[in-house]
Amino acid sequence: AQKVTQAQTEISVVEKEDVTLDCVYETRDTTYYLFWYKQPPSGELVFLIRRNSFDEQNEISGRYSWNFQKSTSSFNFTITASQVVDSAVYFCALSEGRRGFQKLVFGTGTRLLVSP
Amino acid sequence: DVKVTQSSRYLVKRTGEKVFLECVQDMDHENMFWYRQDPGLGLRLIYFSYDVKMKEKGDIPEGYSVSREKKERFSLILESASTNQTSMYLCASSGGGPGTQYFGPGTRLTVL
Numbered sequence: 001a002q003k004v005t006q007a008q009t010e011i012s013v014v015e016k017e018d019v020t021l022d023c024v025y026e027t028r029d030t031t032y033y034l035f036w037y038k039q040p041p042s043g044e045l046v047f048l049i050r051r052n053s054f055d056e057q058n059e060i061s062g063r064y065s066w067n068f069q070k071s072t073s074s075f076n077f078t079i080t081a082s083q084v085v086d087s088a089v090y091f092c093a094l095s096e097g098r099r100g101f102q103k104l105v106f107g108t109g110t111r112l113l114v115s116p
Numbered sequence: 117d118v119k120v121t122q123s124s125r126y127l128v129k130r131t132g133e134k135v136f137l138e139c140v141q142d143m144d145h146e147n148m149f150w151y152r153q154d155p156g157l158g159l160r161l162i163y164f165s166y167d168v169k170m171k172e173k174g175d176i177p178e179g180y181s182v183s184r185e186k187k188e189r190f191s192l193i194l195e196s197a198s199t200n201q202t203s204m205y206l207c208a209s210s211g212g213g214p215g216t217q218y219f220g221p222g223t224r225l226t227v228l
Contacts, residue, residue, distance in 0.1 A: 009156075035216065043125075045206065045219040091158065102210070103149075103174075104217055108158040 002027050002096040006107035013082050013114055021077045021110045023092030029053075033095040034068065034075045035104065040088045051075065082114045119143070120220035122207050128226045135194040137223050139207030146210075148190035149217060150174075150182065153204040165190055197227045 003026040013019045025034065036048040049059065051068050059066045063080045079086055089109045095102040123138035139148065147166050151159040151174075161174030163182040171182050179201060183191045190209075194201055204224050208217040 037219075043204065043222040043224075045208075047216055047218060050216050102215065103161060103164065104159075106159040108156060 002029075002094050002105040004092050004094050004105055004107035006090075006092055006110050008110045009108075010111040010113065013112070015083060015114055015116050016081050018078060018080050019082050019112065019114075021079075021090050021092075021112070023075045023077065023107060025073050025075065025092070025094045027073075027094060027096070029096065033102065035093040035095070036066065036075075036077050037091045037093065038088045039091065039109070045091065048077075079112075082112075084114050084116055087112055087114045120207060120209055120218055122205075122220040122223050124223050125221060126224050126226075128228065129194075129197050130228055131198060133194075133197050133227075135197050135225070135227075137192040137194075137205055137207075137225070139190045139192070139209075139220055140188055141190075141209035141218075142188065143209065143211070143218070144187065145215070145218075146187075147215065147217075148184065149208040149210075150180075150190065150192045151206045151208065152176070153206055153222075159206065162192065197225075199227050201225065202227045 005024045032053045034051050037045045039045050056068050065078045067076045089111045091109045092107045093104040119142045121140050129135050149164040150162045153159050160176050162180050165171045165184040168187050181193045204222050206222045207220040210217045
């Protein structure tokens, strides 16, 4: 069965620190997708990134970067020079399902607190 | 931009009441989903639908039903609300294939 583990329940940092959120997944599929979502205090989940299992290139978007390593089944998320607005719960998710339709399996989330 | 809306942000109901949570998306997405979110448990899938009038059970369907009469609307129904259904309910939609799911703002339901 698919599984996503986010072992860090809560992380507290001071503004401008770098922080890495860990995500480890389990799947028997050869083709799958990994996602990161952000849930700010307002409650709505905001899509951040989607990667497919054939693309192990790291990705950078502004202060955000993602490190995908199939060898360790990990898809970690790093925020550089964190800001107070980064405070949120972050969810990692893994797709599962038949071709043409995908469900998501979510981790339990990591709460990031960035203090001034 | 994808827009997913939910009928209420906050809802308070009494035990035994029938509760309807409505979700509407404006991107002509085939797939729609209902999740509940509880502290320490992440998001758990209740039901999903891949087409009008089609539905499938997710991981925790007990105590819930759904309705999808139109492509843009997906309703979650609590036939007889119970206190253990107090939770945050999130609706999402996605296009075909490995479509990214886009979420609504959530409904925080309290059952007294």
